[in-house]
Amino acid sequence: MDLEELIALAESERAGRLPVEVRVCLAASCLGSGAGGVRDAIAGAIADRGLAGRVRLREVGCLRLCSEGPLVQVDSEGADPALYAKVDARLAPVIASAASGDPAEGIRLVDLGSPFFALQRPIVLENTGVVEPERIESSLAAGAYRSLHHALHELGPEGMIAEVTRSGLRGRGGAGYPTGLKWATVAKMPPGPKYVVCNADEGDPGAFMDRSVMESDPHRVLEGMAIAALAVGADRGYIYVRGEYPLAIARLDTAIRQARRLGLLGSMIFDSPFNFRVDLRIGAGAFVCGEETALMQSIEGRRGQPRPRPPYPAESGLWGCPTLINNVETFANIPAIIREGSDWFSAIGTEGSKGTKVFALAGKVRNSGLVEVPMGLPLRTIVDQIGGGAPEGSTTKAVQTGGPSGGCIPSGLFDTPVEYEALKALGSIMGSGGMIVMDQDDDMVGIARFFMKFCMDESCGKCVPCRAGTVQLYRMLDRIERGVAPAGELGRLEALCDLVKHASLCGLGQAAPNPVLSTLRFFRHEYESRLVSPDGDGARAPTPR
Ligand SMILES: Cc1cc2nc3c(=O)[nH]c(=O)nc-3n(C[C@H](O)[C@H](O)[C@H](O)COP(=O)(O)O)c2cc1C
Ligand code: SF4
Numbered sequence: 001m002d003l004e005e006l007i008a009l010a011e012s013e014r015a016g017r018l019p020v021e022v023r024v025c026l027a028a029s030c031l032g033s034g035a036g037g038v039r040d041a042i043a044g045a046i047a048d049r050g051l052a053g054r055v056r057l058r059e060v061g062c063l064r065l066c067s068e069g070p071l072v073q074v075d076s077e078g079a080d081p082a083l084y085a086k087v088d089a090r091l092a093p094v095i096a097s098a099a100s101g102d103p104a105e106g107i108r109l110v111d112l113g114s115p116f117f118a119l120q121r122p123i124v125l126e127n128t129g130v131v132e133p134e135r136i137e138s139s140l141a142a143g144a145y146r147s148l149h150h151a152l153h154e155l156g157p158e159g160m161i162a163e164v165t166r167s168g169l170r171g172r173g174g175a176g177y178p179t180g181l182k183w184a185t186v187a188k189m190p191p192g193p194k195y196v197v198c199n200a201d202e203g204d205p206g207a208f209m210d211r212s213v214m215e216s217d218p219h220r221v222l223e224g225m226a227i228a229a230l231a232v233g234a235d236r237g238y239i240y241v242r243g244e245y246p247l248a249i250a251r252l253d254t255a256i257r258q259a260r261r262l263g264l265l266g267s268m269i270f271d272s273p274f275n276f277r278v279d280l281r282i283g284a285g286a287f288v289c290g291e292e293t294a295l296m297q298s299i300e301g302r303r304g305q306p307r308p309r310p311p312y313p314a315e316s317g318l319w320g321c322p323t324l325i326n327n328v329e330t331f332a333n334i335p336a337i338i339r340e341g342s343d344w345f346s347a348i349g350t351e352g353s354k355g356t357k358v359f360a361l362a363g364k365v366r367n368s369g370l371v372e373v374p375m376g377l378p379l380r381t382i383v384d385q386i387g388g389g390a391p392e393g394s395t396t397k398a399v400q401t402g403g404p405s406g407g408c409i410p411s412g413l414f415d416t417p418v419e420y421e422a423l424k425a426l427g428s429i430m431g432s433g434g435m436i437v438m439d440q441d442d443d444m445v446g447i448a449r450f451f452m453k454f455c456m457d458e459s460c461g462k463c464v465p466c467r468a469g470t471v472q473l474y475r476m477l478d479r480i481e482r483g484v485a486p487a488g489e490l491g492r493l494e495a496l497c498d499l500v501k502h503a504s505l506c507g508l509g510q511a512a513p514n515p516v517l518s519t520l521r522f523f524r525h526e527y528e529s530r531l532v533s534p535d536g537d538g539a540r541a542p543t544p545r
């Protein structure tokens with residue numbers, strides 16, 4: 001395929017558009033609340049009313065306000081788009097009425113001008129909910145693979161690496177390592193086999209950003225990987241997806257086959273000497289397999305256990321070859337950076353944190369779903385305006401970012417901007433994007449115990465500080481929560497946290513104490529009030545679980 005053919009396919013797709021398009025979200029969350037039946041019922045209602053020549057049903061990915069799903073959007077020429085919430089199959093005739101231009105009654109209309117949408121800045125998500133993830137033509141019409149063509153024929157490897165470096169993009173998988181620097185390191189390695197790996201393991205409880213991107217816009221991830229492969233000189237790539245994401249796996253698989261068929265992946269891409277083959281590897285759900293060295297062991301067919309670094313994957317990765325590992329969202333930023341340029345990207349965000357961040361906003365907020373905001377936005381704006389604040393009868397207490405490696409930030413500090421360093425200074429981390437809002441009923445000791453149990457269960461057991469330390473930390477937290485821990489326990493808890501943090505081999509153990517330390521820092525009274533006093537009195541009744 002050459003550029004003309006690509007443009008012709010995109011134009012023919014655009015020419016096939018009908019005056020009215022009904023977009024039904026068929027991503028995991030909406031499917032779980034019955035979107036499949038809604039799609040079938042709307043298709044039936046369109047046919048019954050003889051609207052097939054005027055109205056087209058599109059099966060799209062996440063429309064972002066997942067808590068209100070199933071979501072259906074009606075786009076009519078010359079009218080404002082209308083987004084309908086909590087649609088069930090019985091409402092299909094109402095949707096068909098809306099598509100005919102008649103009033104839609106008895107159905108919940110979402111305000112697309114509300115802060116939930118207005119304050120977001122979709123870059124990674126620009127085509128999420130817009131393109132049909134199972135039809136490559138739909139992605140091509142939205143511009144997919146144009147950046148790859150530009151990179152291949154105009155920028156060249158050095159130009160691409162320079163653009164990504166200048167953009168200031170940092171890895172979205174958690175650590176925030178500068179992406180351009182990582183690419184440059186792999187590119188500088190001597191010629192020979194090199195690999196590109198997309199980390200789609202997404203093991204943090206509460207996180208679903210990467211899943212949504214893969215389910216909703218898989219070609220974007222593939223295009224980002226292909227550009228990276230071209231930049232570093234790799235011809236083989238793997239996407240390591242967790243087995244709990246069957247829909248993402250199926251859509252990626254379809255997307256890979258479609259892109260291969262059109263010569264956008266595989267051999268002689270865009271009729272050039274560039275070859276890039278992508279394969280899927282399915283993880284079995286171990287959190288530690290998201291750690292890059294464990295992930296590579298797992299791809300190689302060995303037990304997924306971390307190994308010491310250096311050597312870093314960029315020098316010695318898969319089968320001892322230089323390997324570039326980036327997160328799903330990191331790759332999904334690349335097509336936009338190549339298309340719009342590094343100056344455009346670096347103008348968004350803050351000095352040290354450029355661009356946007358996608359969050360999976362969940363917990364005690366009115367609006368939960370997929371949220372993409374410019375870096376630097378205060379946490380308060382995300383929780384109170386985008387999230388709509390606490391539901392009636394509850395008061396926001398804290399927000400948890402970074403999952404089991406992160407921390408809890410109290411509402412008093414919600415003016416903190418969302419950026420790597422600011423969150424780290426509070427003892428939390430940006431993490432990959434899980435954001436769980438908590439209210440007055442959430443018990444911080446219980447939260448810390450929950451995350452410690454997670455780390456204890458997920459510890460691979462290779463090193464003692466993590467294997468034994470997480471068990472001991474869990475037991476201490478359990479005793480504190482039950483009100484049977486002696487006075488002085490907090491000192492011992494902190495000392496053990498310090499040891500586990502500094503002596504563990506990989507990020508799982510090193511970050512496991514974070515939820516404990518951050519809750520001790522900001523909610524110490526919740527711990528102290530549970531300790532048995534020196535005169536032997538129990539502090540307070542144990543918390544029921
Ligand atoms: C226990 C553990 C789990 C991790 N899980 C993930 C994950 O699910 N997805 C991810 O992209 N990175 C994960 N990481 C970070 C990766 O090791 C690695 O830094 C990342 O994939 C690099 O990509 P980036 O530079 O684009 O962020 C994890 C790290 C640790 C220590
Ligand atoms: S820190 Fe924990 S997960 Fe990491 S290698 Fe050691 S035992 Fe395994």
Ligand code: FES
Nearest residue numbers: 025030062063066
């Ligand atoms: S999954 Fe449907 S709106 Fe997010």
